[in-house]
Amino acid sequence: MASPENRKGIISVGNWVVDSIKFIDVYPAKGNLTSISKVDEGLGGCAHNVLVDLARLQSGLPLYAGGCIGDDDYGKMCLEACRENGIDASNLRVLKGEATSYTDVMTEIGGDAARTFFHYRGANARLGVEHVLSCNCSARIFHLGYLLLLDELDKADPEYGVAAARALSGLQKMGYKTSVDIVSEEGDRYRKVILPCLKYIDYLIINEVELGGCIGRPLRDTDGIILEEEVKKGSRELLDAGVGSLVVIHYPEGCVAASKDGRVIAAPSFTLSRDEIVSTVGAGDAFCAGALYAIHEGYELEEMLKFASASARFNLFSATSTGGAPTLKTIKNYYQNQ
Numbered sequence: 001m002a003s004p005e006n007r008k009g010i011i012s013v014g015n016w017v018v019d020s021i022k023f024i025d026v027y028p029a030k031g032n033l034t035s036i037s038k039v040d041e042g043l044g045g046c047a048h049n050v051l052v053d054l055a056r057l058q059s060g061l062p063l064y065a066g067g068c069i070g071d072d073d074y075g076k077m078c079l080e081a082c083r084e085n086g087i088d089a090s091n092l093r094v095l096k097g098e099a100t101s102y103t104d105v106m107t108e109i110g111g112d113a114a115r116t117f118f119h120y121r122g123a124n125a126r127l128g129v130e131h132v133l134s135c136n137c138s139a140r141i142f143h144l145g146y147l148l149l150l151d152e153l154d155k156a157d158p159e160y161g162v163a164a165a166r167a168l169s170g171l172q173k174m175g176y177k178t179s180v181d182i183v184s185e186e187g188d189r190y191r192k193v194i195l196p197c198l199k200y201i202d203y204l205i206i207n208e209v210e211l212g213g214c215i216g217r218p219l220r221d222t223d224g225i226i227l228e229e230e231v232k233k234g235s236r237e238l239l240d241a242g243v244g245s246l247v248v249i250h251y252p253e254g255c256v257a258a259s260k261d262g263r264v265i266a267a268p269s270f271t272l273s274r275d276e277i278v279s280t281v282g283a284g285d286a287f288c289a290g291a292l293y294a295i296h297e298g299y300e301l302e303e304m305l306k307f308a309s310a311s312a313r314f315n316l317f318s319a320t321s322t323g324g325a326p327t328l329k330t331i332k333n334y335y336q337n338q
Helices: 046-056 073-084 122-126 129-133 163-173 189-200 208-215 228-240 283-296 301-315 328-336
Strands: 010-014 017-024 036-044 063-070 088-095 102-108 115-120 141-147 177-182 203-207 246-251 254-259 264-268
Touching (some): 010 046, 010 283, 036 046, 036 073, 046 063, 046 073, 046 283, 063 073, 063 122, 063 129, 073 088, 141 163, 141 283, 163 189, 189 208, 203 283, 208 228, 228 246, 228 254, 228 264, 246 301, 283 301
Parallel strands (some): 010 063, 010 141, 063 088, 141 177, 203 246
Antiparallel strands (some): 017 036, 102 115, 254 264
16 A cells, blocks of 8 residues: 555535525414425535635645445535546545435524524435455545444444544554544544544644543633633644644634644734624635645645635635635735734
């Protein structure tokens, strides 16, 4: 197998989701009817968002898609998105008789524009160890996400503790550098699912809520203020627990990077006024995409955090997950002139 040094590019494997956004006047009481005035559809999920954000950089970096989709119109949307963005989709598995994952987003037009989500896990729930280890490409970094939202990979494993750990171990043996993102959720599954994976992860890129779930304590005080020193401490704890190279934590106010060589640095976010922010959907994935590109290209920690934060900042100007994705030139011009 090729060593990471002889590889180039990024493969992102995991969640592929179609968001069907239905605009309604008001959410009805149980048993009642409301009318849908408009329907918008767009792609989301970790694998899609990270890859499209990377593609929009126009850097020339080879990009590869992996995961499971259905043999349906939504699956065709996923494949078309790859084609349009120059992403190799040869490792994207089309499952006969299964539906592509989707989320019905009921958006109230009046009032506070509240949204209610109905998610069908579909083909994403079928993504197993065998699918992950069948991904064969020359990428250097293999990004997997979101754990805690991939049913087969979240299952217990008698040898590795969890199936995802078995998959990540196999990927490292194949010569990939492994990267992981997880989903924010309520509950106590973080330590059960994520901790067994840590020693098979080279780069862990998550937010402060997910870090708190992994270390078992909150990272904001009772007033909601981020506890930066605790974020740094928690990042080091995950490195000590097994992460091979780098832990990167992002949150609205800033970010932290902790490396295996003992360095821990923090950086503030690039601020926007509340009126300038169109949506925060996909901002975490935009940060992750920026971090992955910078890691791949060997950026120093300080510049990696600036690059990732700028990527997330531009995402905030769009209502969709990837609509605000900037080019490489745009990102560099921005943070180098701050």
